[in-house]
Amino acid sequence: MSEAGGVIRHGAVRASLRDLSHLLRIVGKPRWATPALLALGFLSSVAETLGITLILLFLYLVSNRITDTGDGFQGRALGEAVAWLGSPTRLAVAILLLILARGALALVYSLISSSIGERISERTRNLVHEQYLRVAFGFVQQREQSQLMEVLGTESWLVAQAYGAVTRLIINSCSIFVFALFLLTISWKILLIAAVGSIAISAILRIFSRPARDLGRQVKKIHQSLGEHMLMTLQALRTIRAYGQETLHQRRFVQSSAAARNASLSLIRLSSWIGPTTEIGYLGMLGSIVLVSGWWHISFEVTLAAVALLYRLQPHTQEFEGNLLFLAQMQPQLRSVLEMIQSEDKEYPPQGIIALRNLDAGIVFEHVSFGYDPDTLVLNDLSFEIPAGVTTALIGASGAGKTTIVNLLLRLYEPTSGDIKIDATRLKDIKRDDWLSRIAVTGQDVDLVEGTVTDNIRMAKADATEDEIIAAARSAGVAAFVEDLPDRYDTWIGQEGLRFSGGQRQRIGLARAVLRDPDFLILDEAMNALDTALEDQVRRAIDRQLGNRTILLITHRIETARDAANVVWIENGRVRSQGPASLVVPQYQQHQQEIVSATDVQSKGR
Protein backbone atom coordinates (compact mmCIF):
# COMPACT_ATOMS: atom_id res chain seq x y z
CA MET A 1 0.00 0.00 0.00
CA SER A 2 1.17 3.53 -0.72
CA GLU A 3 1.71 5.26 2.61
CA ALA A 4 1.51 8.68 0.98
CA GLY A 5 -1.86 7.82 -0.59
CA GLY A 6 -3.29 6.75 2.76
CA VAL A 7 -1.95 9.85 4.47
CA ILE A 8 -3.38 12.15 1.81
CA ARG A 9 -6.83 10.60 1.89
CA HIS A 10 -6.97 10.32 5.64
CA GLY A 11 -5.70 13.90 5.96
CA ALA A 12 -8.55 15.03 3.70
CA VAL A 13 -11.13 12.95 5.60
CA ARG A 14 -9.88 14.28 8.94
CA ALA A 15 -10.01 17.85 7.61
CA SER A 16 -13.55 17.22 6.31
CA LEU A 17 -14.64 15.86 9.69
CA ARG A 18 -13.13 18.88 11.47
CA ASP A 19 -14.83 21.35 9.12
CA LEU A 20 -18.10 19.45 9.28
CA SER A 21 -18.14 19.40 13.05
CA HIS A 22 -17.41 23.16 13.08
CA LEU A 23 -20.19 23.72 10.54
CA LEU A 24 -22.69 21.64 12.48
CA ARG A 25 -21.89 23.63 15.63
CA ILE A 26 -22.78 26.82 13.72
CA VAL A 27 -25.76 25.41 11.83
CA GLY A 28 -27.13 23.43 14.79
CA LYS A 29 -29.09 20.19 14.77
CA PRO A 30 -31.24 18.42 17.36
CA ARG A 31 -29.01 16.88 20.08
CA TRP A 32 -30.82 13.58 19.83
CA ALA A 33 -30.30 13.27 16.06
CA THR A 34 -26.87 11.59 15.94
CA PRO A 35 -27.40 9.18 18.89
CA ALA A 36 -30.84 8.22 17.52
CA LEU A 37 -29.49 7.58 14.02
CA LEU A 38 -26.57 5.58 15.38
CA ALA A 39 -28.82 3.49 17.66
CA LEU A 40 -31.15 2.72 14.75
CA GLY A 41 -28.22 1.82 12.48
CA PHE A 42 -26.68 -0.39 15.15
CA LEU A 43 -29.97 -2.21 15.90
CA SER A 44 -30.52 -2.67 12.19
CA SER A 45 -27.06 -4.33 11.86
CA VAL A 46 -27.79 -6.62 14.79
CA ALA A 47 -31.17 -7.60 13.30
CA GLU A 48 -29.53 -8.25 9.94
CA THR A 49 -26.74 -10.40 11.33
CA LEU A 50 -29.10 -12.35 13.58
CA GLY A 51 -31.48 -12.84 10.66
CA ILE A 52 -28.74 -14.30 8.44
CA THR A 53 -27.63 -16.65 11.20
CA LEU A 54 -31.19 -17.86 11.78
CA ILE A 55 -31.79 -18.33 8.05
CA LEU A 56 -28.75 -20.58 7.96
CA LEU A 57 -30.01 -22.48 10.98
CA PHE A 58 -33.38 -22.86 9.29
CA LEU A 59 -31.72 -24.29 6.18
CA TYR A 60 -29.66 -26.70 8.29
CA LEU A 61 -32.76 -27.72 10.24
CA VAL A 62 -34.91 -28.44 7.19
CA SER A 63 -32.05 -30.34 5.53
CA ASN A 64 -31.14 -32.17 8.77
CA ARG A 65 -27.55 -30.99 8.34
CA ILE A 66 -26.75 -29.86 11.86
CA THR A 67 -23.68 -31.81 12.84
CA ASP A 68 -21.59 -29.03 14.25
CA THR A 69 -22.54 -25.41 15.05
CA GLY A 70 -19.03 -24.13 15.39
CA ASP A 71 -15.99 -23.96 17.60
CA GLY A 72 -16.94 -20.76 19.38
CA PHE A 73 -19.44 -19.43 21.87
CA GLN A 74 -22.02 -18.75 19.19
CA GLY A 75 -21.73 -22.30 17.99
CA ARG A 76 -22.89 -23.52 21.40
CA ALA A 77 -25.48 -20.72 21.67
CA LEU A 78 -26.86 -21.64 18.28
CA GLY A 79 -27.02 -25.24 19.31
CA GLU A 80 -29.08 -24.18 22.33
CA ALA A 81 -31.20 -21.87 20.16
CA VAL A 82 -31.97 -24.78 17.85
CA ALA A 83 -32.92 -26.90 20.83
CA TRP A 84 -35.13 -24.09 22.23
CA LEU A 85 -36.78 -23.06 18.97
CA GLY A 86 -37.19 -26.67 18.17
CA SER A 87 -39.14 -26.60 14.97
CA PRO A 88 -38.49 -25.00 11.57
CA THR A 89 -41.87 -23.19 11.92
CA ARG A 90 -40.79 -21.35 15.07
CA LEU A 91 -37.50 -20.51 13.41
CA ALA A 92 -39.29 -19.21 10.32
CA VAL A 93 -41.50 -16.98 12.52
CA ALA A 94 -38.40 -15.62 14.31
CA ILE A 95 -36.76 -14.88 10.94
CA LEU A 96 -39.88 -13.14 9.69
CA LEU A 97 -40.04 -10.98 12.83
CA LEU A 98 -36.38 -10.05 12.43
CA ILE A 99 -36.90 -9.10 8.78
CA LEU A 100 -39.90 -6.97 9.76
CA ALA A 101 -37.93 -5.35 12.59
CA ARG A 102 -35.08 -4.53 10.24
CA GLY A 103 -37.48 -3.05 7.68
CA ALA A 104 -39.13 -0.91 10.37
CA LEU A 105 -35.74 0.26 11.67
CA ALA A 106 -34.61 1.14 8.12
CA LEU A 107 -37.83 3.10 7.54
CA VAL A 108 -37.50 5.08 10.77
CA TYR A 109 -33.80 5.69 10.00
CA SER A 110 -34.53 7.01 6.55
CA LEU A 111 -37.38 9.26 7.79
CA ILE A 112 -35.26 10.74 10.58
CA SER A 113 -32.09 11.11 8.52
CA SER A 114 -33.89 12.79 5.59
CA SER A 115 -35.66 15.21 7.91
CA ILE A 116 -32.41 16.07 9.75
CA GLY A 117 -30.56 16.36 6.43
CA GLU A 118 -33.17 18.73 4.99
CA ARG A 119 -33.09 20.78 8.19
CA ILE A 120 -29.29 21.07 7.98
CA SER A 121 -29.48 22.10 4.30
CA GLU A 122 -32.16 24.68 5.02
CA ARG A 123 -30.29 26.18 7.99
CA THR A 124 -26.99 26.23 6.08
CA ARG A 125 -28.35 28.08 3.05
CA ASN A 126 -30.31 30.46 5.31
CA LEU A 127 -27.12 31.25 7.23
CA VAL A 128 -25.07 31.73 4.05
CA HIS A 129 -27.79 34.01 2.68
CA GLU A 130 -27.95 35.96 5.94
CA GLN A 131 -24.18 36.29 5.91
CA TYR A 132 -24.30 37.93 2.46
CA LEU A 133 -26.82 40.44 3.80
CA ARG A 134 -25.16 41.18 7.13
CA VAL A 135 -21.39 40.92 6.71
CA ALA A 136 -19.36 44.03 5.82
CA PHE A 137 -20.33 44.96 2.24
CA GLY A 138 -16.68 44.88 1.14
CA PHE A 139 -16.42 41.16 1.96
CA VAL A 140 -19.17 40.30 -0.52
CA GLN A 141 -17.95 42.84 -3.07
CA GLN A 142 -14.47 41.32 -3.14
CA ARG A 143 -15.81 37.92 -4.13
CA GLU A 144 -16.83 36.70 -7.55
CA GLN A 145 -20.59 36.47 -8.00
CA SER A 146 -20.14 32.95 -9.35
CA GLN A 147 -18.37 31.97 -6.10
CA LEU A 148 -21.19 33.43 -4.02
CA MET A 149 -23.75 31.58 -6.16
CA GLU A 150 -21.82 28.31 -5.94
CA VAL A 151 -21.65 28.42 -2.14
CA LEU A 152 -25.30 29.40 -1.73
CA GLY A 153 -26.80 27.33 -4.52
CA THR A 154 -24.71 24.16 -4.50
CA GLU A 155 -22.15 23.80 -1.75
CA SER A 156 -24.52 24.64 1.10
CA TRP A 157 -26.48 21.45 0.20
CA LEU A 158 -23.37 19.32 0.55
CA VAL A 159 -23.17 19.90 4.31
CA ALA A 160 -26.22 17.68 4.84
CA GLN A 161 -24.80 15.09 2.45
CA ALA A 162 -21.51 15.09 4.35
CA TYR A 163 -23.41 14.69 7.65
CA GLY A 164 -25.32 11.78 6.07
CA ALA A 165 -22.01 10.25 4.94
CA VAL A 166 -20.57 10.53 8.47
CA THR A 167 -23.58 8.87 10.12
CA ARG A 168 -23.49 6.12 7.48
CA LEU A 169 -19.75 5.78 8.09
CA ILE A 170 -20.36 5.21 11.79
CA ILE A 171 -23.22 2.81 11.07
CA ASN A 172 -21.04 0.94 8.56
CA SER A 173 -18.38 0.67 11.28
CA CYS A 174 -21.04 -0.66 13.71
CA SER A 175 -22.17 -3.21 11.14
CA ILE A 176 -18.60 -4.32 10.50
CA PHE A 177 -18.10 -4.61 14.27
CA VAL A 178 -21.32 -6.63 14.79
CA PHE A 179 -20.53 -8.93 11.86
CA ALA A 180 -16.97 -9.40 13.18
CA LEU A 181 -18.35 -10.25 16.62
CA PHE A 182 -20.69 -12.86 15.15
CA LEU A 183 -17.85 -14.23 13.06
CA LEU A 184 -15.68 -14.45 16.15
CA THR A 185 -18.34 -16.49 17.91
CA ILE A 186 -18.48 -18.85 14.92
CA SER A 187 -14.76 -19.19 14.20
CA TRP A 188 -11.84 -16.97 15.20
CA LYS A 189 -9.72 -18.50 12.45
CA ILE A 190 -12.09 -17.37 9.74
CA LEU A 191 -12.32 -13.94 11.37
CA LEU A 192 -8.52 -13.67 11.15
CA ILE A 193 -8.55 -14.37 7.41
CA ALA A 194 -11.42 -11.89 6.94
CA ALA A 195 -9.57 -9.17 8.90
CA VAL A 196 -6.36 -9.58 6.86
CA GLY A 197 -8.38 -9.62 3.62
CA SER A 198 -10.36 -6.46 4.54
CA ILE A 199 -7.21 -4.54 5.44
CA ALA A 200 -5.66 -5.53 2.10
CA ILE A 201 -8.77 -4.41 0.16
CA SER A 202 -8.86 -1.10 2.02
CA ALA A 203 -5.15 -0.52 1.31
CA ILE A 204 -5.67 -1.13 -2.43
CA LEU A 205 -8.63 1.28 -2.48
CA ARG A 206 -6.52 3.94 -0.83
CA ILE A 207 -4.16 3.90 -3.80
CA PHE A 208 -7.06 4.52 -6.17
CA SER A 209 -8.58 7.24 -4.06
CA ARG A 210 -5.32 9.12 -3.48
CA PRO A 211 -6.21 12.11 -5.68
CA ALA A 212 -9.69 12.53 -4.14
CA ARG A 213 -9.17 15.89 -2.45
CA ASP A 214 -7.21 17.39 -5.36
CA LEU A 215 -9.91 16.27 -7.75
CA GLY A 216 -12.57 17.74 -5.46
CA ARG A 217 -10.68 21.06 -5.53
CA GLN A 218 -10.42 20.90 -9.31
CA VAL A 219 -14.14 20.17 -9.69
CA LYS A 220 -14.94 23.11 -7.44
CA LYS A 221 -12.80 25.46 -9.54
CA ILE A 222 -14.23 24.20 -12.81
CA HIS A 223 -17.81 24.48 -11.57
CA GLN A 224 -17.13 28.03 -10.50
CA SER A 225 -15.76 28.87 -13.91
CA LEU A 226 -18.84 27.31 -15.54
CA GLY A 227 -20.98 29.41 -13.17
CA GLU A 228 -19.09 32.53 -14.30
CA HIS A 229 -19.94 31.73 -17.91
CA MET A 230 -23.60 31.17 -17.03
CA LEU A 231 -23.84 34.44 -15.15
CA MET A 232 -22.07 36.28 -17.96
CA THR A 233 -24.53 34.89 -20.51
CA LEU A 234 -27.48 36.02 -18.44
CA GLN A 235 -26.09 39.39 -17.40
CA ALA A 236 -24.36 40.43 -20.62
CA LEU A 237 -26.66 38.83 -23.18
CA ARG A 238 -27.42 42.11 -24.84
CA THR A 239 -23.77 43.13 -25.15
CA ILE A 240 -22.72 39.66 -26.36
CA ARG A 241 -25.32 39.86 -29.12
CA ALA A 242 -24.67 43.51 -29.90
CA TYR A 243 -20.97 42.77 -30.47
CA GLY A 244 -21.69 39.54 -32.36
CA GLN A 245 -19.79 37.51 -29.74
CA GLU A 246 -22.23 34.56 -29.72
CA THR A 247 -19.84 32.08 -31.39
CA LEU A 248 -16.87 33.06 -29.23
CA HIS A 249 -18.94 33.01 -26.07
CA GLN A 250 -20.54 29.66 -26.99
CA ARG A 251 -17.05 28.21 -27.70
CA ARG A 252 -15.83 29.32 -24.28
CA PHE A 253 -18.94 27.92 -22.63
CA VAL A 254 -18.55 24.59 -24.45
CA GLN A 255 -14.90 24.38 -23.30
CA SER A 256 -15.86 25.13 -19.72
CA SER A 257 -18.74 22.67 -19.92
CA ALA A 258 -16.42 19.94 -21.28
CA ALA A 259 -13.96 20.62 -18.44
CA ALA A 260 -16.85 20.19 -15.96
CA ARG A 261 -17.83 16.91 -17.63
CA ASN A 262 -14.26 15.60 -17.50
CA ALA A 263 -13.80 16.62 -13.89
CA SER A 264 -17.10 15.01 -12.84
CA LEU A 265 -16.16 11.87 -14.80
CA SER A 266 -12.81 11.68 -13.01
CA LEU A 267 -14.64 11.79 -9.69
CA ILE A 268 -17.09 9.11 -10.82
CA ARG A 269 -14.22 6.95 -12.11
CA LEU A 270 -12.52 7.24 -8.77
CA SER A 271 -15.54 5.97 -6.89
CA SER A 272 -16.34 3.34 -9.52
CA TRP A 273 -13.19 1.45 -8.49
CA ILE A 274 -14.70 0.77 -5.09
CA GLY A 275 -17.43 -1.69 -6.20
CA PRO A 276 -15.38 -4.07 -8.38
CA THR A 277 -12.30 -3.92 -6.11
CA THR A 278 -14.34 -4.81 -3.03
CA GLU A 279 -16.22 -7.56 -4.87
CA ILE A 280 -13.08 -9.15 -6.34
CA GLY A 281 -11.29 -8.77 -2.99
CA TYR A 282 -14.18 -10.46 -1.17
CA LEU A 283 -14.32 -13.22 -3.77
CA GLY A 284 -10.61 -13.94 -3.16
CA MET A 285 -11.18 -13.79 0.58
CA LEU A 286 -14.16 -16.17 0.49
CA GLY A 287 -12.21 -18.57 -1.76
CA SER A 288 -9.31 -18.54 0.70
CA ILE A 289 -11.73 -19.24 3.59
CA VAL A 290 -13.23 -22.25 1.79
CA LEU A 291 -9.72 -23.57 1.02
CA VAL A 292 -8.34 -22.95 4.49
CA SER A 293 -11.41 -24.40 6.23
CA GLY A 294 -10.60 -27.72 4.53
CA TRP A 295 -7.03 -27.67 5.88
CA TRP A 296 -8.16 -26.50 9.32
CA HIS A 297 -11.02 -29.05 9.45
CA ILE A 298 -13.68 -26.41 9.94
CA SER A 299 -17.12 -27.97 9.41
CA PHE A 300 -19.24 -27.23 6.31
CA GLU A 301 -21.98 -25.55 8.39
CA VAL A 302 -19.56 -23.16 10.07
CA THR A 303 -17.79 -22.35 6.79
CA LEU A 304 -21.11 -21.72 5.05
CA ALA A 305 -22.33 -19.50 7.91
CA ALA A 306 -19.09 -17.49 7.82
CA VAL A 307 -19.20 -17.15 4.03
CA ALA A 308 -22.86 -16.03 4.16
CA LEU A 309 -22.05 -13.45 6.87
CA LEU A 310 -19.07 -12.12 4.96
CA TYR A 311 -21.05 -11.95 1.74
CA ARG A 312 -23.62 -9.78 3.52
CA LEU A 313 -20.84 -7.70 5.04
CA GLN A 314 -19.44 -6.75 1.65
CA PRO A 315 -21.99 -3.97 0.84
CA HIS A 316 -21.26 -2.39 4.23
CA THR A 317 -17.52 -2.37 3.51
CA GLN A 318 -18.20 -0.96 0.06
CA GLU A 319 -20.40 1.80 1.47
CA PHE A 320 -17.80 2.52 4.17
CA GLU A 321 -15.10 3.05 1.54
CA GLY A 322 -17.48 5.09 -0.62
CA ASN A 323 -18.30 7.39 2.28
CA LEU A 324 -14.60 7.88 3.09
CA LEU A 325 -13.96 8.83 -0.52
CA PHE A 326 -16.95 11.18 -0.59
CA LEU A 327 -15.72 12.98 2.53
CA ALA A 328 -12.22 13.34 1.06
CA GLN A 329 -13.64 14.78 -2.18
CA MET A 330 -15.98 17.16 -0.38
CA GLN A 331 -13.26 18.71 1.75
CA PRO A 332 -12.72 21.82 -0.44
CA GLN A 333 -16.48 22.46 -0.66
CA LEU A 334 -17.03 22.06 3.09
CA ARG A 335 -14.12 24.42 3.75
CA SER A 336 -15.60 26.96 1.39
CA VAL A 337 -19.02 26.89 3.13
CA LEU A 338 -17.31 27.10 6.52
CA GLU A 339 -15.21 30.09 5.41
CA MET A 340 -18.35 31.83 4.23
CA ILE A 341 -20.49 31.04 7.26
CA GLN A 342 -18.17 31.50 10.23
CA SER A 343 -18.39 34.91 11.81
CA GLU A 344 -15.26 35.08 14.02
CA ASP A 345 -12.96 36.25 11.23
CA LYS A 346 -15.34 38.74 9.65
CA GLU A 347 -16.29 42.36 10.15
CA TYR A 348 -19.89 43.47 10.52
CA PRO A 349 -21.12 47.03 10.07
CA PRO A 350 -21.76 48.76 13.41
CA GLN A 351 -25.47 48.82 14.19
CA GLY A 352 -25.34 51.94 16.40
CA ILE A 353 -27.38 52.58 19.53
CA ILE A 354 -28.50 56.21 19.38
CA ALA A 355 -32.01 56.83 18.10
CA LEU A 356 -32.33 59.43 15.34
CA ARG A 357 -35.05 62.01 15.89
CA ASN A 358 -34.76 64.57 13.11
CA LEU A 359 -32.24 65.78 10.63
CA ASP A 360 -32.04 69.38 11.91
CA ALA A 361 -28.61 70.81 11.25
CA GLY A 362 -27.35 68.53 8.51
CA ILE A 363 -24.58 66.11 7.67
CA VAL A 364 -20.93 66.95 8.16
CA PHE A 365 -17.90 65.07 6.82
CA GLU A 366 -14.95 65.68 9.17
CA HIS A 367 -11.55 64.72 7.76
CA VAL A 368 -12.96 61.56 6.23
CA SER A 369 -10.56 59.23 4.45
CA PHE A 370 -11.48 55.94 2.87
CA GLY A 371 -10.09 53.30 0.52
CA TYR A 372 -11.76 50.11 -0.75
CA ASP A 373 -8.30 48.71 -0.43
CA PRO A 374 -6.81 50.19 2.80
CA ASP A 375 -3.52 50.95 0.98
CA THR A 376 -5.14 53.09 -1.72
CA LEU A 377 -7.20 56.00 -0.48
CA VAL A 378 -10.13 56.97 -2.70
CA LEU A 379 -11.28 59.74 -0.35
CA ASN A 380 -8.53 61.73 1.29
CA ASP A 381 -9.19 63.95 4.30
CA LEU A 382 -12.60 65.15 3.08
CA SER A 383 -14.38 67.85 5.04
CA PHE A 384 -17.63 69.34 3.81
CA GLU A 385 -21.22 69.92 4.84
CA ILE A 386 -24.61 68.85 3.50
CA PRO A 387 -26.90 71.39 5.20
CA ALA A 388 -30.39 70.20 6.20
CA GLY A 389 -33.45 71.28 4.22
CA VAL A 390 -31.67 72.30 1.01
CA THR A 391 -30.14 70.65 -2.06
CA THR A 392 -26.39 70.06 -2.13
CA ALA A 393 -24.89 69.18 -5.49
CA LEU A 394 -21.80 67.00 -5.60
CA ILE A 395 -19.82 67.56 -8.77
CA GLY A 396 -16.52 66.28 -10.04
CA ALA A 397 -14.86 64.27 -12.76
CA SER A 398 -15.56 60.62 -13.28
CA GLY A 399 -13.75 58.54 -10.65
CA ALA A 400 -13.39 61.53 -8.28
CA GLY A 401 -15.14 59.64 -5.47
CA LYS A 402 -18.76 60.88 -5.55
CA THR A 403 -20.44 57.45 -5.43
CA THR A 404 -17.98 56.41 -2.75
CA ILE A 405 -19.29 59.28 -0.60
CA VAL A 406 -22.81 57.90 -1.14
CA ASN A 407 -21.60 54.42 -0.18
CA LEU A 408 -20.34 55.82 3.14
CA LEU A 409 -23.62 57.66 3.72
CA LEU A 410 -25.51 54.40 3.12
CA ARG A 411 -23.17 52.75 5.64
CA LEU A 412 -22.10 50.16 3.10
CA TYR A 413 -18.54 50.95 4.17
CA GLU A 414 -17.02 52.66 7.20
CA PRO A 415 -14.53 55.55 6.84
CA THR A 416 -10.92 54.47 7.38
CA SER A 417 -10.47 57.64 9.45
CA GLY A 418 -12.47 60.75 10.31
CA ASP A 419 -16.16 60.98 11.09
CA ILE A 420 -19.44 61.58 9.37
CA LYS A 421 -21.72 63.45 11.77
CA ILE A 422 -25.49 63.77 11.68
CA ASP A 423 -26.57 66.74 13.75
CA ALA A 424 -23.31 66.37 15.73
CA THR A 425 -23.78 62.62 16.40
CA ARG A 426 -21.38 60.20 14.72
CA LEU A 427 -23.21 58.32 11.96
CA LYS A 428 -21.85 54.98 13.13
CA ASP A 429 -23.35 55.55 16.61
CA ILE A 430 -26.84 56.16 15.23
CA LYS A 431 -29.11 53.11 14.98
CA ARG A 432 -28.57 51.81 11.48
CA ASP A 433 -32.25 51.03 10.87
CA ASP A 434 -33.30 54.49 12.09
CA TRP A 435 -30.86 56.14 9.71
CA LEU A 436 -31.70 54.03 6.68
CA SER A 437 -35.44 54.43 7.25
CA ARG A 438 -34.98 58.20 6.73
CA ILE A 439 -33.06 57.84 3.49
CA ALA A 440 -34.06 57.21 -0.09
CA VAL A 441 -31.49 56.67 -2.78
CA THR A 442 -31.83 56.26 -6.48
CA GLY A 443 -29.23 56.25 -9.18
CA GLN A 444 -28.40 55.80 -12.83
CA ASP A 445 -28.71 52.00 -12.67
CA VAL A 446 -31.93 51.16 -10.88
CA ASP A 447 -32.14 47.63 -9.52
CA LEU A 448 -35.47 46.29 -10.68
CA VAL A 449 -36.59 42.94 -9.36
CA GLU A 450 -38.84 40.17 -10.65
CA GLY A 451 -42.35 41.34 -9.87
CA THR A 452 -44.96 43.85 -11.01
CA VAL A 453 -44.51 47.61 -11.35
CA THR A 454 -46.38 47.94 -8.04
CA ASP A 455 -44.07 45.44 -6.32
CA ASN A 456 -41.04 47.36 -7.55
CA ILE A 457 -42.26 50.74 -6.34
CA ARG A 458 -43.54 49.26 -3.07
CA MET A 459 -40.01 48.13 -2.17
CA ALA A 460 -39.59 51.59 -0.62
CA LYS A 461 -42.60 51.21 1.70
CA ALA A 462 -44.00 47.76 2.27
CA ASP A 463 -47.41 48.96 3.54
CA ALA A 464 -48.01 51.58 0.84
CA THR A 465 -51.58 51.78 -0.51
CA GLU A 466 -52.40 51.62 -4.23
CA ASP A 467 -53.19 55.37 -4.17
CA GLU A 468 -49.80 56.20 -2.63
CA ILE A 469 -48.05 54.12 -5.30
CA ILE A 470 -49.95 55.83 -8.10
CA ALA A 471 -49.19 59.27 -6.60
CA ALA A 472 -45.48 58.44 -6.39
CA ALA A 473 -45.50 57.16 -9.98
CA ARG A 474 -47.13 60.44 -11.10
CA SER A 475 -44.51 62.54 -9.31
CA ALA A 476 -41.73 60.53 -10.94
CA GLY A 477 -43.25 60.99 -14.39
CA VAL A 478 -43.76 57.28 -14.95
CA ALA A 479 -47.56 57.09 -14.48
CA ALA A 480 -48.54 57.94 -18.07
CA PHE A 481 -46.29 55.21 -19.42
CA VAL A 482 -47.40 52.60 -16.87
CA GLU A 483 -51.09 53.41 -17.34
CA ASP A 484 -50.72 52.72 -21.07
CA LEU A 485 -49.44 49.19 -20.42
CA PRO A 486 -52.05 46.40 -20.86
CA ASP A 487 -51.81 45.35 -17.21
CA ARG A 488 -51.01 48.85 -15.93
CA TYR A 489 -49.43 48.62 -12.44
CA ASP A 490 -49.76 44.83 -12.51
CA THR A 491 -47.41 44.55 -15.50
CA TRP A 492 -44.64 42.04 -14.83
CA ILE A 493 -41.29 43.79 -15.00
CA GLY A 494 -39.23 40.66 -15.70
CA GLN A 495 -35.59 39.93 -15.21
CA GLU A 496 -33.70 43.16 -14.45
CA GLY A 497 -36.47 45.15 -16.10
CA LEU A 498 -34.92 44.67 -19.54
CA ARG A 499 -38.28 45.34 -21.18
CA PHE A 500 -38.15 48.88 -19.84
CA SER A 501 -36.04 51.71 -21.23
CA GLY A 502 -33.22 53.22 -19.15
CA GLY A 503 -35.32 56.36 -18.54
CA GLN A 504 -38.36 54.29 -17.55
CA ARG A 505 -36.28 52.29 -15.09
CA GLN A 506 -34.87 55.50 -13.64
CA ARG A 507 -38.38 56.89 -13.19
CA ILE A 508 -39.48 53.75 -11.35
CA GLY A 509 -36.44 54.30 -9.09
CA LEU A 510 -37.53 57.91 -8.56
CA ALA A 511 -41.09 56.77 -7.77
CA ARG A 512 -39.65 54.49 -5.08
CA ALA A 513 -37.68 57.40 -3.61
CA VAL A 514 -40.77 59.66 -3.57
CA LEU A 515 -42.90 56.92 -1.97
CA ARG A 516 -40.34 56.56 0.79
CA ASP A 517 -40.96 60.22 1.73
CA PRO A 518 -37.41 60.50 3.11
CA ASP A 519 -35.72 63.15 5.26
CA PHE A 520 -32.60 62.72 3.16
CA LEU A 521 -32.81 62.02 -0.57
CA ILE A 522 -29.78 60.96 -2.58
CA LEU A 523 -30.05 61.33 -6.34
CA ASP A 524 -26.93 59.76 -7.87
CA GLU A 525 -27.15 60.64 -11.57
CA ALA A 526 -30.75 59.58 -11.11
CA MET A 527 -32.09 61.50 -14.11
CA ASN A 528 -29.28 61.28 -16.62
CA ALA A 529 -31.36 59.06 -18.90
CA LEU A 530 -34.22 61.57 -19.02
CA ASP A 531 -34.43 64.29 -21.65
CA THR A 532 -34.10 67.83 -20.34
CA ALA A 533 -37.83 68.56 -20.50
CA LEU A 534 -38.71 65.38 -18.61
CA GLU A 535 -35.94 65.98 -16.08
CA ASP A 536 -37.31 69.50 -15.44
CA GLN A 537 -40.82 68.11 -15.02
CA VAL A 538 -39.70 65.37 -12.59
CA ARG A 539 -37.49 67.78 -10.65
CA ARG A 540 -40.40 70.20 -10.23
CA ALA A 541 -42.61 67.36 -8.99
CA ILE A 542 -39.92 66.21 -6.54
CA ASP A 543 -39.39 69.81 -5.37
CA ARG A 544 -43.12 70.15 -4.76
CA GLN A 545 -43.25 66.97 -2.75
CA LEU A 546 -39.83 66.83 -1.12
CA GLY A 547 -38.60 70.37 -1.64
CA ASN A 548 -37.93 71.08 2.05
CA ARG A 549 -35.90 67.90 2.53
CA THR A 550 -32.17 67.46 2.57
CA ILE A 551 -31.16 66.42 -0.93
CA LEU A 552 -27.76 65.28 -2.20
CA LEU A 553 -27.65 65.57 -5.95
CA ILE A 554 -24.80 63.97 -7.88
CA THR A 555 -24.67 65.14 -11.43
CA HIS A 556 -22.42 65.60 -14.42
CA ARG A 557 -24.92 68.06 -15.90
CA ILE A 558 -23.49 71.24 -14.49
CA GLU A 559 -26.66 73.15 -15.44
CA THR A 560 -28.59 71.03 -12.93
CA ALA A 561 -26.12 71.93 -10.16
CA ARG A 562 -26.83 75.64 -10.67
CA ASP A 563 -30.17 75.27 -8.88
CA ALA A 564 -28.58 73.80 -5.75
CA ALA A 565 -28.15 75.93 -2.63
CA ASN A 566 -24.75 74.39 -1.95
CA VAL A 567 -22.20 72.83 -4.29
CA VAL A 568 -19.24 70.61 -3.34
CA TRP A 569 -16.62 69.98 -5.99
CA ILE A 570 -14.65 66.77 -5.48
CA GLU A 571 -11.38 66.15 -7.25
CA ASN A 572 -9.26 63.03 -6.78
CA GLY A 573 -10.94 62.24 -3.47
CA ARG A 574 -10.44 65.74 -2.02
CA VAL A 575 -12.69 68.78 -1.76
CA ARG A 576 -11.48 71.25 -4.37
CA SER A 577 -14.10 73.88 -3.58
CA GLN A 578 -17.44 74.26 -1.80
CA GLY A 579 -20.00 76.99 -1.32
CA PRO A 580 -22.95 78.54 -3.14
CA ALA A 581 -23.51 77.48 -6.75
CA SER A 582 -22.76 81.04 -7.90
CA LEU A 583 -19.19 80.59 -6.59
CA VAL A 584 -18.36 76.92 -7.29
CA VAL A 585 -20.06 76.31 -10.65
CA PRO A 586 -18.06 79.02 -12.52
CA GLN A 587 -14.82 77.73 -10.94
CA TYR A 588 -15.65 74.21 -12.10
CA GLN A 589 -16.58 75.38 -15.59
CA GLN A 590 -13.36 77.36 -15.85
CA HIS A 591 -11.41 74.24 -14.83
CA GLN A 592 -13.27 72.16 -17.43
CA GLN A 593 -12.44 74.79 -20.03
CA GLU A 594 -8.75 74.63 -19.11
CA ILE A 595 -8.73 70.85 -19.45
CA VAL A 596 -10.38 71.03 -22.89
CA SER A 597 -7.87 73.68 -24.05
CA ALA A 598 -4.89 71.67 -22.75
CA THR A 599 -6.18 68.54 -24.54
CA ASP A 600 -6.60 70.53 -27.79
CA VAL A 601 -3.02 71.82 -27.54
CA GLN A 602 -1.72 68.30 -26.91
CA SER A 603 -3.58 66.78 -29.88
CA LYS A 604 -2.44 69.59 -32.21
CA GLY A 605 1.16 69.05 -31.04
CA ARG A 606 1.09 65.37 -32.17
Ligand SMILES: Nc1ncnc2c1ncn2[C@@H]1O[C@H](COP(=O)(O)OP(=O)(O)OP(=O)(O)O)[C@@H](O)[C@H]1O
Ligand atom coordinates in the same frame (compact mmCIF):
# COMPACT_ATOMS: atom_id res chain seq x y z
N1 LIG B 1 -16.13 48.59 -5.12
C1 LIG B 1 -14.98 49.18 -5.43
N2 LIG B 1 -13.82 48.54 -5.19
C2 LIG B 1 -12.63 49.12 -5.49
N3 LIG B 1 -12.51 50.35 -6.04
C3 LIG B 1 -13.63 51.02 -6.31
C4 LIG B 1 -14.92 50.48 -6.02
N4 LIG B 1 -15.85 51.38 -6.40
C5 LIG B 1 -15.16 52.44 -6.89
N5 LIG B 1 -13.84 52.25 -6.83
C6 LIG B 1 -12.78 53.18 -7.22
O1 LIG B 1 -12.92 54.34 -6.43
C7 LIG B 1 -12.69 55.50 -7.20
C8 LIG B 1 -13.88 56.45 -7.05
O2 LIG B 1 -15.00 55.82 -7.64
P1 LIG B 1 -16.46 56.45 -7.55
O3 LIG B 1 -17.41 55.48 -8.13
O4 LIG B 1 -16.69 56.92 -6.18
O5 LIG B 1 -16.28 57.70 -8.51
P2 LIG B 1 -17.39 58.68 -9.06
O6 LIG B 1 -16.90 60.07 -8.80
O7 LIG B 1 -18.72 58.35 -8.54
O8 LIG B 1 -17.31 58.36 -10.61
P3 LIG B 1 -18.47 58.45 -11.74
O9 LIG B 1 -18.80 59.89 -11.88
O10 LIG B 1 -17.78 57.91 -12.95
O11 LIG B 1 -19.60 57.61 -11.27
C9 LIG B 1 -12.43 55.05 -8.61
O12 LIG B 1 -11.05 55.07 -8.81
C10 LIG B 1 -12.95 53.65 -8.65
O13 LIG B 1 -12.18 52.87 -9.53
